[in-house]
Amino acid sequence: MSDIHVLIVDDEEALVRSLSYALRAEGMRISTAGSGEAALERVTGGPADIDIVLLDLGLPGIDGLATLDGLRALQPGLPVIMISAHGDTRAAVQAVKGGATDYLTKPFELDDLLATIASTLATPGPGLDDKPVDAGLHGQSLAMSTLSAAVQRIARSSATRILLLGESGTGKTLVAQALHAHSSRVAHAFIEVNCAALPEQLIEAELFGSEKGAYTGAHQKRVGLVSQADGGTLFLDEIGELPLALQAKLLHFLENGSYRAVGANRASSADVRVVAATNRDLAEDVRLGRFREDLFYRLNVITVDIPPLRERGDDVLLLAEYFARRQALEEGVEAIRFEADCLAALRAHRWPGNVRELKNLIERLTILSPGRAISAALLPAPMHGPELASEAQALGDQLERAERELVSDALSRAAGHKGLAAHLLGISRHALKRRLQRLGIER
Structure with missing residues (x-):
């Protein structure tokens, strides 16, 4: 990731400063532009050495979509990652269809940005452990070496239906991104859908699209996420939460790539690698009638089991140091340090929230105790013996x-x-x- 030249196009000065600082710490070179006009002038008049553009959708003057069109006209092969505000996701995804490589929604994590940059610029060959952006996958344990090798093989295979299994917080999204980044589909969109977050009455239209007037409130034609992922990867997170009625339609699409938008008279098709993920026991859900058996078997051909953090040995210590450095950069403070009793407590903890729990803990410690040496007494009560529990709880409160x-x-x-x-x-x-x-x- 070093020596990459990034052009950041955004009028939010604080965000530009934060991104510039963090990306320079990764060895990247940074140029900035506060408007679309300035970005086009930079690409036109400056040296042709920009490797990738981070482009805000909402800009003063010409907006992000118009700027995207201008960048494509000037340098058709220049990768562009759109950055949208919350609620503008559909416009950002439309930008992907119009030539942007990918998109992120504010507020986003630094790890997500780095993963997206890596996916955009990825070339076949290096292993996952060579990529610092795959923080949740990084480690030296046998479990992670096995996972990395499996992801490499599957990513480059012809498999188009993949099921990720793992506890909450183990890094299923990162695995899905890695499967896309190391595949031949990397030049196309990576579309993520949280099946648990979409309203049941709208999820079919979100996935497959809808015609104008197809239902109350459908004032215009809606392009579905399946169509937007054509040629790329569709990541269906929390697949176990998908309503039964829609499971049948998803099964039909998985079998032959054909689907019908809500209110449409004709079927459409899309060539999509579908990566589904769940932390539920789908076999048990099938037994209880909560998940279709035929859909389960259609998904359960290529499976990837993601190990929980408690089975990764000293990886927890490597990740703690990694997140401490990253969070310090993001906050602009000195990194926290870990005393011996703290490292022992981290190593012994069961981590029910896995990598996400660890990352959140390091963020909290960095914010509240920047630059300090962290002892076990500063950790949450469940992470140390009863003699320190009440003291730590009181301090935390x-x-x-x-x-x-x-x-x-x-x-x-x-x-x-x-x-x-x-x-x-x-x-x-x-x-x-x-x-x-x-x-x-x-x-």
Whole structure:
């Protein structure tokens, strides 16, 4: 990932500074533009050495879609990753159909951005462990070596129906991204769908599209995610949550690539690699009538079992150090350090939330204790013996109350304006959003 030249096109100065700092720490060279016009001028007048563009959808002057058209006209082969605000996902995906390589929705994690850049610029050959972007897959344990080898083989195979099995937080999304990045489909879109997050009454239209007037509120034709993933990869996360009625239609599509948009008179087809993922026991769901048996067997041809963190030995320590460095870069602070009793506690913990739990823990420790040496006493109560539990719980509650008061005070002083509140706190707007979500503060 070193020596890649990235052009960041965004008018949000705090985000541009944060991204520039983080990407430079990965060895990349950075150029920036605050508008579409400036981006086009840079590509036209500057040296032709830009490797990839991060392009915001909402820009002053000409918008992101118009800028995308201009970039494609100037340099047709230049990879462009669209960045959209929450709620603009459909427009961003339409941009993918119009020539963008991929898209991210704000707020996004640095790991997600790095994974997307890697997917965009990926070339066949290197193993997963050579890519620092695959943080959740990185490790030296036998379990991870086996997983990495399996992902490499499957990614380059002709398999188009793959099922990922693993506990929540093990990195199923990263595995799906790696399967796409190392495949011959990497030049096409990677579309992720959380089956548990879509409203049941709209999920069919989201997946397969709909005609204008097909249902109440369908004021225009909707292009489905299956169509948008044509030639690429469709990642169906939480497949076990898919309603039974839609499971039959998905099965039909999986069998022959044919589907019918809601309200359409004719069928359409798409060439899509479908990667499904679940943390549920689908065989048990079949027995209980919650999941179609024929769909289960159609998906259960190529399976990838993702090991839980507790079975990965000292990988937890490698990942803790990795996340500590990454979070320090993102926050612009000194990285936390781990004392011997802390490392022992991390190693002994069962990690029911797996890599996600570890990452969230390191984020919290970095925010509350930047640059400190972390002892076991600063870890959550379940991670150490009963003699430290009450002390650690009390300290954790005290720190959370202090953080909540600081954030609430900044919001009050800023009259609810998040950008100004972030400035008062000395953090980025993106970092403030994460804190508001974690603390459950609604403004």
